[in-house]
Amino acid sequence: MIPDAALKAAPTSVDLRPSPELVERFAALTGDWNRLHVDETFARRSSYRRTVVHGMLPLSFLPLLAPFRVDGYRCIPVSLAGRFAAPVFTDTPLRLTVGIPRVEDTGARVAFDYAIETAHDVRPTVVTSGRVTAIYEARAAIRGETKTGASTGQAYLVPKMKGSHHLWEDIDLGATDSLDFMVTPAAVAEFVSLLASGSDAPPEFAAEVLDSFDVPALLSVLLYSTSIGISLPGASATFLEFSAQREHPIELNVPYTMRGRITHRSGATRIIKKELLVTARGGDQVVVKGKASTLVASPSRRMPSLKELGEVAADFGLRDQVVLITGASRGIGETTAKLFALHGAKVVVNYRHGAADADRVVQEIVDGGGEAVAIAADVSEVEQVRSLVRQTHERYGALHVLVNNAARDFRPSPFLRLSWDEMQRDLDVILKGAFFCCQEAIALMLEQGGGKIINVSTVATDNPPPDQTKYVVAKSALVGLTRSLSVEFASRNILVNMVVPNFVETDMVAHVAEGFRRKIAQEIPMRRPATPVDVARAIVFLASSYSSFTTGQKVMVTGGGPPYA
Amino acid sequence: MEEQIRELFATILQVPAGEIGDASEPGALQQWDSMQHLMLVSGFEEEFGVDVDPEEAIDMYKDFATFKRVILQKLAAKKE
Numbered sequence: 001m002i003p004d005a006a007l008k009a010a011p012t013s014v015d016l017r018p019s020p021e022l023v024e025r026f027a028a029l030t031g032d033w034n035r036l037h038v039d040e041t042f043a044r045r046s047s048y049r050r051t052v053v054h055g056m057l058p059l060s061f062l063p064l065l066a067p068f069r070v071d072g073y074r075c076i077p078v079s080l081a082g083r084f085a086a087p088v089f090t091d092t093p094l095r096l097t098v099g100i101p102r103v104e105d106t107g108a109r110v111a112f113d114y115a116i117e118t119a120h121d122v123r124p125t126v127v128t129s130g131r132v133t134a135i136y137e138a139r140a141a142i143r144g145e146t147k148t149g150a151s152t153g154q155a156y157l158v159p160k161m162k163g164s165h166h167l168w169e170d171i172d173l174g175a176t177d178s179l180d181f182m183v184t185p186a187a188v189a190e191f192v193s194l195l196a197s198g199s200d201a202p203p204e205f206a207a208e209v210l211d212s213f214d215v216p217a218l219l220s221v222l223l224y225s226t227s228i229g230i231s232l233p234g235a236s237a238t239f240l241e242f243s244a245q246r247e248h249p250i251e252l253n254v255p256y257t258m259r260g261r262i263t264h265r266s267g268a269t270r271i272i273k274k275e276l277l278v279t280a281r282g283g284d285q286v287v288v289k290g291k292a293s294t295l296v297a298s299p300s301r302r303m304p305s306l307k308e309l310g311e312v313a314a315d316f317g318l319r320d321q322v323v324l325i326t327g328a329s330r331g332i333g334e335t336t337a338k339l340f341a342l343h344g345a346k347v348v349v350n351y352r353h354g355a356a357d358a359d360r361v362v363q364e365i366v367d368g369g370g371e372a373v374a375i376a377a378d379v380s381e382v383e384q385v386r387s388l389v390r391q392t393h394e395r396y397g398a399l400h401v402l403v404n405n406a407a408r409d410f411r412p413s414p415f416l417r418l419s420w421d422e423m424q425r426d427l428d429v430i431l432k433g434a435f436f437c438c439q440e441a442i443a444l445m446l447e448q449g450g451g452k453i454i455n456v457s458t459v460a461t462d463n464p465p466p467d468q469t470k471y472v473v474a475k476s477a478l479v480g481l482t483r484s485l486s487v488e489f490a491s492r493n494i495l496v497n498m499v500v501p502n503f504v505e506t507d508m509v510a511h512v513a514e515g516f517r518r519k520i521a522q523e524i525p526m527r528r529p530a531t532p533v534d535v536a537r538a539i540v541f542l543a544s545s546y547s548s549f550t551t552g553q554k555v556m557v558t559g560g561g562p563p564y565a
Numbered sequence: 566m567e568e569q570i571r572e573l574f575a576t577i578l579q580v581p582a583g584e585i586g587d588a589s590e591p592g593a594l595q596q597w598d599s600m601q602h603l604m605l606v607s608g609f610e611e612e613f614g615v616d617v618d619p620e621e622a623i624d625m626y627k628d629f630a631t632f633k634r635v636i637l638q639k640l641a642a643k644k645e
Contacts, residue, residue, distance in 0.1 A: 083579075085600070129579075240604065264611040268622040271607035295603065 002103060002110050003073050003136055009066035010112060013097035015119055016061050016199040018053040020090050025194050026057045029187060030222055031158025031179075034229035034237070042235075045300035053088040055128060055239045056225040058116045060194065061096050062132060063213035064201045067112060073136040076214040078109060080221050081243035082130030093119040094127070109133050130241075139211065153184025153253060157219060158226055164234035168296045171272060173265045177232040179258040180281065181223055183216040183250055191215060216250035220258075220278055220288045227260050227276060228294050237294045240271065244290030255281040263291070270296050317545030319344030322396040324389070326379050326437060327406030329354035331506035332456060334361050335532035336403060336539050341370035343540060348392045349374045350406070379406050379433030389440040398448060401543040402441040404434040404478070405456045411511060412467035423470045430474035434481055442485070442494060450493030454542045455482045456535070457554070459502040462563045486552030495551040499538040502558040503529045525560030566640065570609075570633050577601070577608045587630035602626045615639035 027033045035042035036052050043051040059082060062068060068075040088094065098112040111133045117124035158181045188210065196206035209215060221244040228237045250256065256278050264273035271293055278288035304313070323340045327333045329351035337347045338361065347365060349372055351358040358374035365372040373395055377388035392399050408429050413422060434455060445451030455478050464472045479498065486496040503520045512520075521529050538555045541547055556563075575582035578596040591597045597605075606622045609615070613636065617625070625632040 240600075264607070266607040266610050266617070268610070268617040268619045269603040269607045271603055273607070273611060293604070293607065 001136060001138070002107070003070045005070045006067045006073070006075070006110065006134075006136060007101050007103070009070070010098045010101050012066045013095050014061055014064045014199050014201050015093065015095050016058060017093050018057055018088065018090060018198065020051070022194065022198045023051070023053055023057065023090055025190070025197075026054055026060070028160070029156050029190055029194065030054070030056075030219075030226045031156065031160060031181075032056075032226040032229045033160055034163055035235055036229070042300075047297065048087050048089075051090050053090055053092070054225050054229070055082070055084040055088075056222045058088065058094050058096055058128060060191070060218070060222060061199055061201075062098075062114070063209045063215065063218065064195060064199060064205050065096070065098050067098060067101065068134065069205060069208055069212045070136065072139050074139050074212060074214060075134050075136055077132050077134050077217055077221075077246065079133040079243070079245045080130070080218070081132075081241070082128055083241040084128050084239055086125055086127045088116075088118075088127050095119040095124070098132075104133070109135050151186040151189035153182070153186045155184070155186040155190040157181045157183060157187050157223060161230065163230040164232065165236055165299070166233040166296070167236065167299065168233075168270055171233055171262060171265065171296065173262055175232065175262045177227065177260045179223065179227050179231055179260070180255060181220075181258065182255045183219055183252055185252060187219070188215050188252070191219060214246075214249070216252065217246045217288070220244075220246075220250045220256070221290070223258055224276060224290065224292050227258055228274070228292055232260055232262070232274065233272065233294060233296050236297045236299065238297055240293040240295055242290060242292040244276070244288055246288050248285065248287040250278070250287060256287070257281050272296060313545065315545065316343050316540070318540070318543065321345045321400040321543070322348070322392065322398045323401040323403065323543065324348040324350060324392050324399055324437075324441070325403040325405055326350045326377075326433060327352070328403075329357035329361060329374075332501075332504060332532045332535045332539075333403070333405040336405065336536040337361055337372065338365060339533070339536040339540050340401075340543070341365040341368065341372055343544075344370075345401070346396045347372040348388075348395075350377055350379070350388060352376065352378050352406070379437055380428035382436045385433075385436040385440050389437075389444060393444060399441055399444045400448070400451050402437055402451070402453045403456070403539055403543070404437055404453065406430070406433050407456075407471075407474075410468070410471060413470055414467045415469050418469055423473065426470040426474040427477065430471075431477040431481065434478055438481070438485060438496075442489060445494050446489075446492060451495075452543050452547075453482075453485065453494065453496045454539050455496070455498045456539070457482070457498040457500045459500050459556070459558050459561065459563070461500075463502075483552055490551050495542075495547070497542045497547070497551060498554045499535055499542065500554045500556050500558070501530045501535045501538075502561050504535055504557075505529050505531055523561070524558070528559065530557050530559060566637065567633060570636055571629075573609065573612055574605065574629065574632070577605050585629055587633070588628060590628040591626060599626070605632070609636055613640060613643075615643060 096116050098114045101110045101112050103110050113131050115126050116128040117126050192206050196203045224242050258278050261275045263275045274292050276290045277286050323345045325333050325337050328337045328349040337349050340347050349358045349361050362372040362374045375391050377384040458475045460472050461476045482498050535557050538557050571585050575585050625635050
């Protein structure tokens with residue numbers, strides 16, 4: 001028999017606000033002390049980033065809705081199902097609404113769809129939705145088992161216990177767990193008190209709940225939260241959906257056991273499904289049966305300690321690394337060689353014509369306590385490059401870092417007066433030289449298990465100045481080489497990157513008129529040209545452990561000039 | 566079988582089966598978000614007793630035609 005008052009009362013809603021205090025009380029009542037709900041520090045390290053309200057908590061307020069508070073009747077929820085679509089964070093105002101009732105064919109049961117929405121947004125978000133199916137019994141026919149008068153017994157359903165934290169790998173199909181609980185008058189009283197304090201409903205509504213609603217039946221379903229969040233899988237759980245059917249009444253002061261069993265385990269989604277059966281302790285009769293779906297999250301990642309960082313990441317990782325720099329007798333190459341030496345690297349100073357300059361660089365490094373050697377080679381000649389790399393290996397037994405820095409000049413060559421031979425010469429040094437050096441170095445690096453290549457490019461490939469076709473074309477080709485090699489060898493731990501300076505104060509640009517250099521400097525946001533040290537630092541960074549997951553990239557050394565990231 | 570797949574798909578997403586067609590895709594079908602996609606894959610695995618690989622699960626998040634094709638392939642492989 002379904003009272004007309006129940007059918008006419010919907011749709012209706014109740015507003016609630018799950019404060020941290022309410023969440024704690026719910027945890028104390030149900031035993032679901034999952035740290036995601038009550039431990040801010042733990043929750044901050046979860047994917048939610050802050051504490052999340054128990055999914056079942058807002059459902060507790062169903063008995064306050066008018067269709068379930070009918071004078072002269074007691075509403076018994078015979079089935080309850082829900083789907084948690086979005087997390088609810090503490091203190092989020094919510095509205096619980098039930099829709100138009102649908103009477104089932106037999107006329108004995110009525111189903112209400114319900115929805116829990118955020119109540120503070122202009123466009124509310126449905127966080128939970130589902131269906132409750134109820135029957136109604138005339139109150140006179142009930143023996144009044146919940147009206148005990150005194151709030152006796154423990155004021156909780158499940159005592160506080162240590163929660164588990166099962167990892168996905170540890171959860172087997174067929175795994176079982178169990179949860180003992182008992183609904184005492186004191187626990188029911190605490191539940192009613194919780195309803196009164198957490199919603200905008202008049203306090204007398206909550207007081208009526210004892211008579212108007214089968215609270216023990218609802219409480220037994222709320223405990224799904226505990227079975228999932230504390231027992232199996234425990235802390236790693238994200239509750240997705242559930243359904244429950246009441247087969248027989250839950251009696252007060254009777255010990256029950258909720259038995260869980262994993263019935264499905266989806267490796268593709270990391271969702272487990274758990275069958276949940278409530279029986280009287282020691283008995284076989286199932287009084288509530290249902291199931292729940294849960295996502296099993298990966299454990300939060302611990303960040304390295306200061307000590308661990310000191311051991312594995314604080315150092316630039318360049319000590320005793322063998323670094324080969326082409327065109328290192330002067331300019332950017334010279335400065336880079338010295339900076340590497342200051343970081344403890346063994347430096348090969350390659351040069352083509354400047355033997356005296358290269359020797360000077362090496363001597364300065366050695367005098368400073370470093371290790372370096374000058375080796376002549378025209379990088380555009382493959383045999384000379386092979387010899388260069390072979391000598392490097394013979395001398396130091398390895399090659400960890402290659403810096404392709406060699407270039408010819410930056411002298412202007414208007415296109416209509418540019419010969420192909422001139423083009424070819426730039427391509428030979430910048431592109432062919434890098435090609436040969438990379439080929440020889442990578443072969444060695446593959447044997448070693450990895451290495452780093454840094455190509456010195458120029459912002460002129462993005463913003464070409466006039467009369468620099470040969471330089472821009474050759475450097476643009478170097479960009480393509482960098483990108484291609486980075487992709488081809490990333491999986492083998494060979495990282496290939498570029499530094500991209502704009503105007504660097506070196507001998508190579510000494511021919512540029514002072515006025516023009518000043519003008520260039522004024523156009524740079526940092527109001528100065530790059531120095532060789534600026535570029536060397538970027539090169540050293542890309543060679544160091546500080547760029548351990550960077551490949552195929554440009555490090556711009558442009559003082560804020562374009563192109564922008 | 567195709568109709569059975571469509572019915573289950575609609576049931577899990579809680580939308581009328583008539584709204585599901587081969588061209589239905591996550592962007593257009595509001596209920597088909599990444600979370601519900603996990604529920605779909607898991608639900609089909611359970612209902613049809615098949616195992617979907619993680620890579621396949623990602624491929625299936627394209628449109629209903631792709632989702633259905635993968636499930637039909639799984640069912641065919643299961644019969645063999």
